[in-house]
Amino acid sequence: MTLFTGLSAFPLTPTDDDGELKPELLQRFLERIVAAGADSIGLLGSTGGYAYLTPEVRKRTLRAAVECIAGRTPLIVGVGALTTDVAEDLARDAREAGADGLLLAPMSYQPLTDEEVFRHFEAVAAAGELPLCIYNNPGTTKFTFGPDLIARLAELPNVTAVKMPLPADGDYAGEMQRLRAMTPEDFAIGYSGDWGAKDALLAGGACWYSVVAGLLPEPARALTRAALAGNAADAERIDHAFAPLWALFREFGSFRVMFAITDILGFEPITPPRPILTLDQACHTRVEDALRPLLQVVV
Numbered sequence: 001m002t003l004f005t006g007l008s009a010f011p012l013t014p015t016d017d018d019g020e021l022k023p024e025l026l027q028r029f030l031e032r033i034v035a036a037g038a039d040s041i042g043l044l045g046s047t048g049g050y051a052y053l054t055p056e057v058r059k060r061t062l063r064a065a066v067e068c069i070a071g072r073t074p075l076i077v078g079v080g081a082l083t084t085d086v087a088e089d090l091a092r093d094a095r096e097a098g099a100d101g102l103l104l105a106p107m108s109y110q111p112l113t114d115e116e117v118f119r120h121f122e123a124v125a126a127a128g129e130l131p132l133c134i135y136n137n138p139g140t141t142k143f144t145f146g147p148d149l150i151a152r153l154a155e156l157p158n159v160t161a162v163k164m165p166l167p168a169d170g171d172y173a174g175e176m177q178r179l180r181a182m183t184p185e186d187f188a189i190g191y192s193g194d195w196g197a198k199d200a201l202l203a204g205g206a207c208w209y210s211v212v213a214g215l216l217p218e219p220a221r222a223l224t225r226a227a228l229a230g231n232a233a234d235a236e237r238i239d240h241a242f243a244p245l246w247a248l249f250r251e252f253g254s255f256r257v258m259f260a261i262t263d264i265l266g267f268e269p270i271t272p273p274r275p276i277l278t279l280d281q282a283c284h285t286r287v288e289d290a291l292r293p294l295l296q297v298v299v
């Protein structure tokens with residue numbers, strides 16, 4: 001399985017004050033990612049604000065992305081929704097539009113049981129008929145996939161990968177060893193949480209599902225390549241340049257910081273969907289300062 005490997009870059013979904021897509025700006029983000037040589041694009045993930053967008057806007061976003069990418073970089077599309085019916089519809093639409101893979105998180109208002117999540121994934125994977133990655137993101141969904149549920153889901157047709165949060169104990173190698181013992185040989189285990197990417201990849205993680213690569217794909221690619229090659233010294237050097245930004249991601253949430261980065265890089269200003277607020281000027285200045293070391297990264 002090669003789709004869910006390497007660097008997967010997750011762009012923002014730029015919208016106006018009415019929640020309508022700004023397709024030209026989205027395509028500018030995507031062109032940067034393609035030019036940097038990312039291994040895939042993760043459209044409509046948490047960084048893409050999928051939970052705040054209507055299904056219609058999500059479908060328009062997908063089509064604008066497919067038009068721009070034109071097969072140059074594999075496209076993974078988030079299809080998480082509150083109901084299984086909507087998620088199935090989004091999965092079918094992704095296949096019909098030309099996506100290469102799916103990313104599914106168990107969104108909910110009522111807390112979900114393991115059996116409810118299993119049946120949800122079973123239905124959406126069957127509807128999409130594309131390689132699907134389990135999105136284990138308890139920070140937003142409040143649902144944590146245990147090893148037994150991941151193993152059970154990995155036996156479903158089309159479910160070929162998992163996107164894991166950073167382990168609380170930092171034992172990436174141990175966690176991956178346990179999951180690999182319970183899942184098919186070609187099941188891909190990758191990680192999100194940008195500040196842990198270096199350690200996850202050096203420990204054998206298959207993929208970095210990267211927030212920052214949505215706007216800074218070149219230094220993210222450099223970090224990925226160094227870590228996957230086992231070059232710990234280079235990976236440490238690049239990760240050190242990212243460290244001030246990682247601290248801001250942890251303090252304010254990467255979603256908010258990414259909107260500030262968009263402005264600092266000179267893109268058309270966009271704001272997060274309400275009720276999420278933009279960072280104030282003092283925080284904005286801190287983000288600008290954190291970006292400076294990254295300009296020195298050799299890519």
